[in-house]
Amino acid sequence: MPVRTLKKVLALARSDQEERGGSRSGGSAPTLNDIRRAATRIAPYAFRTPILTCSEVNRMCSAEIHFKCENFQKVGAFKVRGAANAVFSLSETEAERGVATHSSGNHAAALAFAARQRRIPAHIVMPDNAPQAKKDNVARYGARITFCEPTLQAREETLARIVARTGAVVAHPYDDYRVIAGQGTCALELLQDVPDLDIVMAPVGGGGLLAGTAIAVSELSPETRVIAAEPANADDAARSFQAGHIIPSDNPQTVADGLLTSLGGRNFPIIMNRVFNILTVPEDAIIDAMRLIWERMKIVIEPSAAVPLAALRLHRDEILGQRIGIILSGGNVDLNRLPWMD
Amino acid sequence: MPVRTLKKVLALARSDQEERGGSRSGGSAPTLNDIRRAATRIAPYAFRTPILTCSEVNRMCSAEIHFKCENFQKVGAFKVRGAANAVFSLSETEAERGVATHSSGNHAAALAFAARQRRIPAHIVMPDNAPQAKKDNVARYGARITFCEPTLQAREETLARIVARTGAVVAHPYDDYRVIAGQGTCALELLQDVPDLDIVMAPVGGGGLLAGTAIAVSELSPETRVIAAEPANADDAARSFQAGHIIPSDNPQTVADGLLTSLGGRNFPIIMNRVFNILTVPEDAIIDAMRLIWERMKIVIEPSAAVPLAALRLHRDEILGQRIGIILSGGNVDLNRLPWMD
DSSP states (O other): OOOOOHHHHHHHHHHTTTGGGGGGSSSHHHOOOHHHHHHHHHTSSSSSOOOOOHHHHHHHTSSEEEEEEEGGGGGGHHHHHHHHHHHHHHHEEEHOOEEEOOSSSHHHHHHHHHHHHHHHHEEEEETSSHHHHHHHHHTTTTTEEEEEOOSSSHHHHHHHHHHHOOOOOOOOSSSOOOHHHHHHHHHHEEEEEESSSSSEEEOSSSSHHHHHHHHHHHOOTSSEEEEEEEEEGHHHHHHHHHHHHHOOOOOOOOOOOGOOOOOOOHHHHHHHHHHOHHHHHHEEHHHHHHIIIIIOBOOOOHHHHHHHHHHHHHHHGGSSSOOEEEEEOOOOOOOOOOOOGG | OOOOOHHHHHHTTTTTTTTTGSSSSSSSSOOOOHHOOOOHHHHSOOOOEEEEEOOOHHHHSSSSEEEEEEEGGGGGGGGGHHHHHHHSSSSSHHHTTEEEEEEESHHHHHHHHHHHHHHOOEEEEHHHESSSHHHHHHHHHTOOEEEEEESSOOOOOOOHHHHHHHHOOOSSSSOOOHHEEEHHHHHHHHHHOOSSSSSEEOOOSHHHHOOOOOHHHHHTTTTTTEEEEEGGGGGGGHHHHHTTTTTSSSSOOOSSSGOOOOTTTTHHHHHHHHOOEEEEEHHHHHHHHHHHHHHOOOOOOOOOHHHHHHHHHHTGSSSSTTTEEEEOOOOOOOOSSOOGGG
């Protein structure tokens, strides 16, 4: 974990200019107030999830870890926060045309769920290699699903065709300020329930959860470091963070199927300004951490949710005795095919 | 679910004479006060476990179900309640010789854990076909383990040899009043947190949890019916309950490996007097209910813990709209071998 304090200070000194340059998808980068408003807006549709601790995991890591259990969230993942904020931010005129997105699964289910709550159509583009549990999750909420090849290009082209035909409003899974503000409500709750954390950790895929977390934590608790974790097999965020510009990944393969996407243009400046570091972990460490949480904590999490604990265990010597919040991002996993059985 | 109200009234009218005829293992059948004292005694060693609800499970069952999560308990099962009560009820002189038991696993781990808390030896006899996760669980707490054939006779003979050699005090997994009082603390907490339940359900193997639950519920909330659930493949409790005398099972085979044992002599009269009914369920219904809880509630439970929900789903039409507490008895499962994969 390189010391990045100076870099962080310099980045913050640049003010929020870069963050606030956006034009569509909610206008400008969310503030803490936007996250607070999102929390009020989504309260009827998303759970305030519990925070669990486990003495054996604490002992193994020599730290005090507070797990924010978004695996218990509606539709089984934090994604409902961003999706509900996007759907319920729309004007009546916008909403009646419906919403549309492409997603590897959890955002799709979340958007379908939120759209059903508002009684508007949801058009979902899914890669055909998404886990069956995630496909079922989307279908359950009555979305109109279109499958495509598992590439970013195919997903975006398919989505563009649907939008041209229906006039639906796109709620991007992560590169959308309303979605980022919604995801930030998770860290808001975490810090309300467990103040004075030394570190907050979240997994990073497209960066929606990480950007929202980074805004909430850096505003509410400036001394708390935000550290992201990412599969080494899909390390575009870590490489982009080091390089200072977005380096997309090309068809990455990882057991953490929620973290395959590359950083979005709206997420990246927020992450550059407000995140302390991005750690990468090998596949076997992800699987080990996932199994540890299942065995010791008796909760079901998906591989993506295990990535921060995996990173923390690899950096155990650097976090001794610290108070750490970890966002367990989701629990949608195919129970017929667990990664330690392959 | 036959109407048993008259039978229950008659049984209660017999007073508690049968229940209170015991001589060893704690003297006489526990009262509500014994359960309250147990709750105080074990408080430093056992969690007050959370109670979860799941809107989708409620919708599927057309009822309001409150799950008492003993899968989150220390050592992963309710058994630590009875074991800790037994261990910390001993005099100093008794305790220094250690404790001993035979158990299919969860009681063994619980007794080993409680003995370690009191810094006394634990001698554990285990059937050699116990799941690996349960063997590991016992070994982790430093118990002295002796394996034997998976028959009641082999278990009892092996235990008798160990007791003769060491002078250890036997803490039977269920046929022990101190253990029964300890297990009763779970329903005590459930009723404190969720009063006015129509039904409380627990699985039944040897009957320790069921007897403790029945005492707590019938004393605290006489209008609440206690209903037990048992695998049809190990239905000694249901048959004994109908016959009015204990009919042991002979080497039963069920996925619910925590429910293989037959009712104990101390448990049976309590159950006859205070339990409304015992329902049996086929193996596939147990596996379906277990998977439903994993998928929808994102928690890890063992097959035995799923038996009450399985029974409830089979009797859905009889419980419409009722408020039901279900004790999820434990979460120790071999993650390499899940029952729906066989």
